[in-house]
Amino acid sequence: DTAVSQTPKYLVTQMGNDKSIKCEQNLGHDTMYWYKQDSKKFLKIMFSYNNKELIINETVPNRFSPKSPDKAHLNLHINSLELGDSAVYFCASGGLPLHEQYFGPGTRLTVT
Amino acid sequence: GENVEQHPSTLSVQEGDSAVIKCTYSDSASNYFPWYKQELGKRPQLIIDIRSNVGEKKDQRIAVTLNKTAKHFSLHITETQPEDSAVYFCAASPFSGGYNKLIFGAGTRLAVHP
Numbered sequence: 612d613t614a615v616s617q618t619p620k621y622l623v624t625q626m627g628n629d630k631s632i633k634c635e636q637n638l639g640h641d642t643m644y645w646y647k648q649d650s651k652k653f654l655k656i657m658f659s660y661n662n663k664e665l666i667i668n669e670t671v672p673n674r675f676s677p678k679s680p681d682k683a684h685l686n687l688h689i690n691s692l693e694l695g696d697s698a699v700y701f702c703a704s705g706g707l708p709l710h711e712q713y714f715g716p717g718t719r720l721t722v723t
Numbered sequence: 724g725e726n727v728e729q730h731p732s733t734l735s736v737q738e739g740d741s742a743v744i745k746c747t748y749s750d751s752a753s754n755y756f757p758w759y760k761q762e763l764g765k766r767p768q769l770i771i772d773i774r775s776n777v778g779e780k781k782d783q784r785i786a787v788t789l790n791k792t793a794k795h796f797s798l799h800i801t802e803t804q805p806e807d808s809a810v811y812f813c814a815a816s817p818f819s820g821g822y823n824k825l826i827f828g829a830g831t832r833l834a835v836h837p
Contacts, residue, residue, distance in 0.1 A: 642822045652810060654767065654827040661822055701766060710823050711757065714766040 614638050615715040617702050623721045624692055631688045632700055632718045640706030642666075643685035645677060648699040648717070660685055692722045725750040727815050729828025736803050737836055744831045746813035747795040753815040755823055756789060756796045761810045761830075770811075771798070803835045 615636045624630055636643060644667070645657040659667035660679040674690045685702060702715040726749040736742050748756075757772035773780045773787045773796065780787050784803075789796040796815075800807055810830045816823040 652761075652830050654812060654830075656824060656826070659822055659824070666822055667824055705823060710755075711769055711772060712823060712825060713769065714759075716766050 615702060615704050615713050617700075617715040617718050619718060620716060621719050621721075623723065625723055626692055626694060628692050629688070629690045630692060630720070631686055632702075632720075634685045634687070634702030634715055636683055636702075636704040636713075636715075638704055638706060638713065640704040641682055642705045642710070643679065643682070644703040644705070644712065645685065645687050646701040646703060646714075648701060650698070654701070658685075658687075689720075692720075694722050696720060697722045725753060725815055725817070725824075725826040727813060727826050727828040729813050729831055731831060732829065733832045733834070735834045735836065738803060738805060740803055742800045742803050742807070742833055742835075744798045744811055744813065744833075745795060746797070746815070746828050747793075748815040748826075749794065750815065750817060751794065752817040755816045756787070757814050757816075757825070758785075758787060758798050759812045759814070759827075761812065763809075767812060800833075803833075805835050805837055808833055808835045 617634045642661045644659045657671050658677040663679045676688045679685045699717045701717045703712040705712040729746045754775035759767035760770045761767045784801050786799045812830050813828040814825040816825045
């Protein structure tokens with residue numbers, strides 16, 4: 612029973628396409644996050660939702676749009692994909708009382 | 724905003740030796756400091772964390788120390804084993820409002836040689 616799951620695990624697509632990544636957590640957490648890990652392994656927060664409300668929105672191009680239909684799900688939609696979007700995208704969740712964050716397995720996005 | 728610096732970027736030790744990774748942070752409001760281990764192709768896994776009201780925390784072979792005055796914190800791994808080989812990330816966050824905005828260091832690639 613995976614705590615934080617993501618689909619798909621791999622995503623290969625061409626420039627200009629639109630794609631989505633889905634994330635689900637069964638930990639009962641209130642807060643979910645999206646992180647981007649680039650080719651140099653640097654991890655950077657992109658977005659966070661708390662109980663379906665957007666609470667963190669870093670300087671991310673507006674081609675990236677997160678959506679949280681309920682507090683157990685956080686999806687990431689990316690429009691007009693660019694080469695520089697190639698990275699591993701991690702979903703994470705955190706909750707009371709200590710708000711440690713637990714990561715999903717990641718989605719490796721390759722834009723050609 | 725918060726900035727976290729992590730050193731060294733690579734660390735090579737012999738099995739059984741100790742390994743120390745150091746991080747400094749810039750935002751004095753940060754009060755939560757987790758450490759993650761990431762094996763090749765896997766997700767970052769939380770291995771230990773420390774909060775600002777504590778100076779040191781241990782869990783078996785790993786320990787973390789925090790110096791809030793100097794704004795630095797360190798990860799100590801004793802009796803290293805080959806399975807400790809991975810990339811380790813420190814992070815800092817001003818915990819508030821029910822969520823953590825983790826700012827990560829650039830990572831340390833640890834290699835433990837048998």
